[in-house]
Amino acid sequence: MSPLDANVTADALMRLGASTAEAVAKALDAICAAPVERGDVSVVPADESPFNGFAFADGPAVAVSVHYVDGVTGGNVLLMSARAARAVAAAMGGSGEVPAEAPDDDANPTELELSAVAEAANQMFAAAASATGVVLSQDVEIAPPDTRVLADVAAAREAFDATPHAVSATFRVFGEPCRLVQLVPNAFVVRMTRALDEQGSEQLSGGAGLSALGIAQRVEPGEERALDELLRDIRVRVWAELGRTRVSLGAAPQLPPGAVLELDRKADDPVDLYVNGLRFGSGRLVLTDEGEWALRLEEVAGQGFRPPAIASESPAGDETTREVV
Amino acid sequence: MARMLVVDDAAFMRKVLTDALVSGGHEVVGEAGDGDAAIAAFRDLQPDLVTLDITMPEKDGLATLRELIELDPAACVVICSALGQETKVLEAIKAGAKDFVVKPFERERLLGAVEKALGQAAVQAG
Numbered sequence: 001m002s003p004l005d006a007n008v009t010a011d012a013l014m015r016l017g018a019s020t021a022e023a024v025a026k027a028l029d030a031i032c033a034a035p036v037e038r039g040d041v042s043v044v045p046a047d048e049s050p051f052n053g054f055a056f057a058d059g060p061a062v063a064v065s066v067h068y069v070d071g072v073t074g075g076n077v078l079l080m081s082a083r084a085a086r087a088v089a090a091a092m093g094g095s096g097e098v099p100a101e102a103p104d105d106d107a108n109p110t111e112l113e114l115s116a117v118a119e120a121a122n123q124m125f126a127a128a129a130s131a132t133g134v135v136l137s138q139d140v141e142i143a144p145p146d147t148r149v150l151a152d153v154a155a156a157r158e159a160f161d162a163t164p165h166a167v168s169a170t171f172r173v174f175g176e177p178c179r180l181v182q183l184v185p186n187a188f189v190v191r192m193t194r195a196l197d198e199q200g201s202e203q204l205s206g207g208a209g210l211s212a213l214g215i216a217q218r219v220e221p222g223e224e225r226a227l228d229e230l231l232r233d234i235r236v237r238v239w240a241e242l243g244r245t246r247v248s249l250g251a252a253p254q255l256p257p258g259a260v261l262e263l264d265r266k267a268d269d270p271v272d273l274y275v276n277g278l279r280f281g282s283g284r285l286v287l288t289d290e291g292e293w294a295l296r297l298e299e300v301a302g303q304g305f306r307p308p309a310i311a312s313e314s315p316a317g318d319e320t321t322r323e324v325v
Numbered sequence: 326m327a328r329m330l331v332v333d334d335a336a337f338m339r340k341v342l343t344d345a346l347v348s349g350g351h352e353v354v355g356e357a358g359d360g361d362a363a364i365a366a367f368r369d370l371q372p373d374l375v376t377l378d379i380t381m382p383e384k385d386g387l388a389t390l391r392e393l394i395e396l397d398p399a400a401c402v403v404i405c406s407a408l409g410q411e412t413k414v415l416e417a418i419k420a421g422a423k424d425f426v427v428k429p430f431e432r433e434r435l436l437g438a439v440e441k442a443l444g445q446a447a448v449q450a451g
Contacts, residue, residue: 031429092337092429115337122335122380123428126407139412144334144382249411253419 009165010043012192016132017041017167017182020076023131024180027124028173032091036178039170050166050181051156054079059106060149062114063156064121066142068129074188076128077160077181078121082108082149084176088120089113108149118147136195165189240285240295241272270298327373327443328354332363332389333405334381338428342376342405342435349436360384364392367400374401374443376435377422379413387416394421401446403438405430 018041028036044050054061062085067075080088086109093116109117122145133140150156165184172178243263247255255261265271270282273295281300288294329351331342336358343353355370357363359381367375375393379386386404393400404417404425414425423442426435 089337092341112337112340115335119335119338119428123407126380126410130410141413142380144380249415250418250424253415 008193009189012189012196013043013165013167013184014041015135015196016184016188016192017043017169019131019135020128020167020182021169021171021180023128024076024078024124024169025171027120027127028088028171031088031120031123032173037172039172041167041169044166044168044181046164049153049157049162050168050183051079051153051160051179054153054156054179055081055177056150056152059083060108060151061156062109062117062147063150063159064118064145064147065160066121066125066145068140068142074163074185075160075183076125077156077183078124078178079150079156079181080117080173080178081176082106084173084178085109085117086113087174087176089116092116092120114147114149118145121145121147136191237275238280239274240283240293241274243269243271271295273297327351327439328370329439330355330357330363330366330370330372330375332357332360332366332375332381332386333378334358335378338378338405345432345435346376346439348432349439351439360386360389360392363389364396367393367396374403374439374446376403376405376439379404379406379410379417387413387420390417390420390422399446399450401442403442 021038021041025036025038059082061079061081063077063079065075065077083106086107089109089112122142125142125145129140129142148159150159160181160183163183164186165188167182167184169180169182170178171180243265245261245263247261270284272279273281273283281297283295283297283299286294286296329346331339331346331353333339333342339356339358343356346353354372355366357366361384363375363377366372377386377390377393381389390402390404393402398421400421402417402422404414404422405428406414406417406425407428414427417425423445424438426438
């Protein structure tokens with residue numbers, strides 16, 4: 001792997017790790033009815049186990065793992081001290097009474113407590129999969145969680161197959177240590193890198209450049225130019241949006257044919273131009289001589305007024321696609 | 326009071342759901358930990374309402390729901406989903422689920438969804 005590839009991979013892993021860790025932390029906030037302490041997110045060196053250094057000296061730990069079943073490959077392991085697990089189980093209890101602190105004895109969690117922790121993990125990882133799905137622009141589904149009690153690092157290494165990449169995020173829940181380990185196969189990294197490239201190409205159009213990818217700070221100036229050139233070749237999806245509205249999840253599938261949905265735009269308002277999901281500018285719909293819709297740009301985000309141009313007349317010819325919705 | 330079947334692979338969630346439904350005056354006539362057990366219990370017990378988890382091993386909630394609706398098009402099912410499973414919930418409603426709750430949920434929200442679903446089923450039964 002070249003230094004540039006390594007940097008891009010590290011950035012993709014960090015983005016994945018940070019978004020997943022934050023989704024898990026927010027779900028834990030809700031379960032524990034208080035903010036959990038966020039720690040570090042880091043890419044685990046290839047020659048190290050992601051479970052090294054966890055506080056097994058204080059007693060066994062509970063590990064809850066899920067793997068993805070659709071969309072991508074890979075999985076997550078949430079490692080927490082037995083005390084943290086029992087406290088989370090108590091917080092899940094449904095009685096409305098959330099414990100102020102972890103229990104002060106070293107008893108192992110009961111089966112029902114382990115089931116409660118598994119359910120908590122299910123809710124956390126579903127939220128995390130949703131966050132990952134946003135980055136990848138597709139649904140990511142998870143399998144039911146698997147829960148086990150581990151005595152030490154060796155048991156953790158044995159329980160979970162090593163992957164080429166891993167990201168570790170630390171938390172403290174009720175003052176007790178927790179660690180989220182994301183086990184990441186190469187295929188996932190490729191998907192993430194591609195998705196982030198696409199997001200980056202959106203940002204380039206808005207003038208944000210490579211910093212939007214979190215890459216510019218990590219590569220040498222010469223390498224940045226090389227990456228910039230690579231990103232310029234990425235094909236992007238372009239569409240115009242007439243307007244939008246919201247309906248409830250319950251009402252959407254019951255809309256009958258003939259229903260009229262009012263949009264948030266007046267008939268003479270400009271329509272928005274989107275590039276890969278990012279609002280890029282606005283303009284007016286016009287008809288070409290061939291009877292097709294086109295968009296005459298009136299405003300481009302971050303660039304002020306530009307001489308009028310028609311979106312379909314891309315210098316790259318077929319490098320863009322048009323969708324009028 | 327309605328007769329309920331609680332379906333969830335997590336014993337903990339079955340307990341939480343059962344406690345909440347019983348406290349709301351309902352009778353939980355059965356519990357199931359997977360899709361096949363749910364379908365068997367549904368045939369045997371003919372409950373008024375089923376609470377159904379989405380993420381389950383082997384046969385997930387959506388596949389189970391479709392079989393339940395095939396068995397009884399008037400089956401009254403409330404989906405229990407986690408945050409981030411909106412697409413699944415949408416599919417479930419299209420497949421015939423009467424309502425849904427998102428975990429973690431409050432007891433009142435669950436009981437409200439159950440009452441609404443039972444009311445809807447009663448109207449449809451005419």
